[in-house]
Amino acid sequence: MKILILGSGGREHAMAWKCRQSPDAEKIWCAPGNGGIALDAECVPVNLNDVVATADLAEKLGVDLTIVGPELPLVKGVVDEFALRGLTILGPSQKAAQLEGSKIFAKEFMERHSIPTADTYGTFEDKESASQALRSASVEWPLVIKADGLCAGKGVLVTSSGKEATEFVEKLFAGGEFGDAGKRVLYEQALAGEELSYIILTDGENFISMVPTRDHKRAYDNDRGPNTGGMGTYSTDEILPRELEHEIVSGIVKPTLAGLRQEGMPYRGFIFLGLMITKNGPKVLEYNCRLGDPETQSILLRADFDFARACMNAATGKLGDSRSSWFPGASACVVIASEGYPGKPIVGQEIRGIEEASKVAGAAVFHSGTKLDGNAYFTTGGRVLGVSARGDSLSDATNRAYDAASRIRISGSHYRQDIGRTKVSLGRAVDKANG
Numbered sequence: 001m002k003i004l005i006l007g008s009g010g011r012e013h014a015m016a017w018k019c020r021q022s023p024d025a026e027k028i029w030c031a032p033g034n035g036g037i038a039l040d041a042e043c044v045p046v047n048l049n050d051v052v053a054t055a056d057l058a059e060k061l062g063v064d065l066t067i068v069g070p071e072l073p074l075v076k077g078v079v080d081e082f083a084l085r086g087l088t089i090l091g092p093s094q095k096a097a098q099l100e101g102s103k104i105f106a107k108e109f110m111e112r113h114s115i116p117t118a119d120t121y122g123t124f125e126d127k128e129s130a131s132q133a134l135r136s137a138s139v140e141w142p143l144v145i146k147a148d149g150l151c152a153g154k155g156v157l158v159t160s161s162g163k164e165a166t167e168f169v170e171k172l173f174a175g176g177e178f179g180d181a182g183k184r185v186l187y188e189q190a191l192a193g194e195e196l197s198y199i200i201l202t203d204g205e206n207f208i209s210m211v212p213t214r215d216h217k218r219a220y221d222n223d224r225g226p227n228t229g230g231m232g233t234y235s236t237d238e239i240l241p242r243e244l245e246h247e248i249v250s251g252i253v254k255p256t257l258a259g260l261r262q263e264g265m266p267y268r269g270f271i272f273l274g275l276m277i278t279k280n281g282p283k284v285l286e287y288n289c290r291l292g293d294p295e296t297q298s299i300l301l302r303a304d305f306d307f308a309r310a311c312m313n314a315a316t317g318k319l320g321d322s323r324s325s326w327f328p329g330a331s332a333c334v335v336i337a338s339e340g341y342p343g344k345p346i347v348g349q350e351i352r353g354i355e356e357a358s359k360v361a362g363a364a365v366f367h368s369g370t371k372l373d374g375n376a377y378f379t380t381g382g383r384v385l386g387v388s389a390r391g392d393s394l395s396d397a398t399n400r401a402y403d404a405a406s407r408i409r410i411s412g413s414h415y416r417q418d419i420g421r422t423k424v425s426l427g428r429a430v431d432k433a434n435g
Contacts, residue, residue, distance in 0.1 A: 003308060004058055005030045005041065006048060006078070007069025010335075010368035010386035011293035015067060015307075016041040017364065018300045022308035029061060035377050036354075036367020036385075051078040058087050065090065065312050068269070071150060074289050075101035079269075090315040092289050096265040099287040103146045103186050106287050113259035115252055116283045118144065118276075121187040127173040130185050134165050142190040147172050149181030154227055154342065158190055191285070193278040196240065197233070197295050198248055200273075201310060202257060203319035204266040208310060209249070211302050211326050212240040213295045214420075219342055221418045228342040229383060234420030235298040236330035236394045248275065248282050256287075268314055297333040297366050297386045302326045330394040332401045332420045333386045338369070339412025341382035345369075349411045351377040351384065357404035362397070363389040365404065379410060387415075394420055 001024045005012050012030055017040045019025050031054070033043030046057050051073060058066050066082065068074055068091035077094035091097075098105040110117045121139050124130035133139060145168055147155030155178055157168045172182030199210040213235045219225035252273060260267045272288035272295075291299070300307065303326060310322040338345035347369070354377060357365050366388060369381025387405040391397035398420040405415060 001025055001065060001308065001312065002027045002061065002063045003029070004061060004063040004066040005069060006046075006054065006066060006073055008032050008034050008037070009069065009293050010366040010383070011291055011296040012069040013037045013040065013366040013368070014297045014300045014386075015069065015291070017366070018303060019067075019308040019311075022306050024306070025308050029063070031057060034367050034380070035370040035372030036365070038372060048073045048078075049076065051076050051081040054078055055081045055085055055087060058082065058089075059085065064088060065308075065315060067091075067311055068290060071097070071100050071288065071290055075150060088312070088315050090311050091269040092267050093265060096260060096267050097289045099271075100289040101150060102148050103286070104148050104184060107186060107188070109259060109263075110284060113255050115255050115259070116281060118189040118191050118283060118285070121189070123148075124185045124187070125183065127170060130169045130173070131166060133187060134162055134169070139187065140189065144188045144190050145169065146186040146188065147178050147182045148184035148186060149178075151178050151181050154229070155181055156227065191276040191278055191283055193276045195285070196275045196277055196282070197292055198240075198273045198275055199291060199295065199299070200253060200271050201269070201314050201319065202271060203268050203314045203317045204257065204261065205317075206319040207253065207257065208319065208322060208324045209245070209253075210299045211235050211237065212245075213292070213298050214239060215292065215295060216416060216419055219337075221416050226342055228337075230292070230294045231335045231337070231416045232333055232419030233292075233294050233298045234330065234332040234394060234398065235302055237328075238394075244277070244282065248273070252282060252284060268317070293368075294333045294335055294386045297364075297388045298331045301331040301364065301388055301390045302329075327390060329390065329392045330397040330420075331388065331390045332394070332397040333366075333388040334401045334405045334415050334419050335368070335383050336385045336387060336405060336408060336410065336413050336415045337383050338379050338381070338410070339414070341414075345379075345382040346412060347379045347381065349379045349413070351379060351408065351410050353408040354385075356407040357387060360389065360400055360404040360407070362391055362400050363387070363404040365408075384410060384413065
């Protein structure tokens with residue numbers, strides 16, 4: 001099986017690393033890839049914004065399966081272009097990808113299919129009406145403000161400050177940082193509870209649930225600082241009781257798949273459910289139409305099945321032939337970020353110690369923003385490495401991940417010291433504001 005993976009981050013590195021373990025994997029490419037991904041796949045250049053060029057590449061390489069990593073090609077319709085050419089690709093159609101591409105579309109979809117989510121206060125298409133609504137008595141604080149489009153995980157604000165809300169709304173409609181993604185804005189209720197990442201792989205009818213993960217979005221320890229694309233994750237079965245998972249599957253997963261079929265959007269690919277476990281049960285914060293980053297790093301370290309074959313079966317409507325199994329224990333991923341992230345990261349710094357970090361038992365170093373120049377790696381983005389590890393327990397996994405991270409040296413870099421260190425067992429007795 002010849003496999004092409006689209007993307008250039010830590011998620012794609014983890015997928016290439018796992019696909020390489022499949023006995024069916026004859027050849028793996030990653031487009032465009034990065035310096036570290038070249039260890040596990042042949043990296044080839046492509047502009048992922050150009051769906052025609054991407055399909056041309058797949059045809060030229062003669063691939064049997066393409067797996068889409070990031071959301072942007074999905075929203076731009078790469079799956080539709082592949083389908084026109086009879087090429088096998090894992091991912092939703094452009095229409096179905098609106099579940100991630102438009103927060104407003106996703107909210108209206110959930111309301112149509114009675115999928116539990118936060119109450120909505122309104123949607124707005126201009127700064128004046130959005131600002132006026134902030135002064136309305138109908139809006140309860142804390143308030144969640146969401147840019148409608150894709151913002152790399154940074155287009156959401158949870159706040160109890162009218163001043164902060166007004167400044168964020170003005171920034172959205174100014175169009176500088178967020179562009180067209182901020183031209184429509186959604187206001188919704190802030191839910192209280194504990195967050196959970198729950199991801200499935202589906203062929204539209206059948207699905208496989210990934211092991212549960214928790215993401216750390218804030219830049220600094222103790223959930224301080226601005227939101228980021230993700231500073232680390234951990235996975236252990238203990239965070240999700242079996243009865244709660246049954247509630248998620250019956251009340252959210254199955255109605256979501258049924259709704260997609262009903263609306264003419266049969267879905268093949270990953271669905272990422274960002275959930276809040278409230279005292280009234282699980283509710284959907286957001287949909288993503290692909291694997292998460294850095295959730296994938298933690299998930300695939302625990303996968304004890306042929307991931308590449310499962311992806312092929314999902315893409316061809318045969319997922320019922322696949323079974324998943326998982327290593328017991330836990331896994332963790334610690335993201336090392338460049339100086340300045342999540343603002344303006346300083347790039348071009350040399351990375352030292354990757355080989356030493358990889359020698360830690362159970363550890364794997366997944367590259368996100370790196371390039372290889374000669375025999376040395378250099379930083380190219382904000383999130384540089386996902387230093388990950390599997391262990392017999394959560395403390396074992398985190399200790400190994402931090403041992404590995406401590407061996408890596410990048411001038412000015414930073415990472416959180418509390419990933420997975422405060423374990424939460426999800427249930428109904430929760431009272432934490434959504435952050």
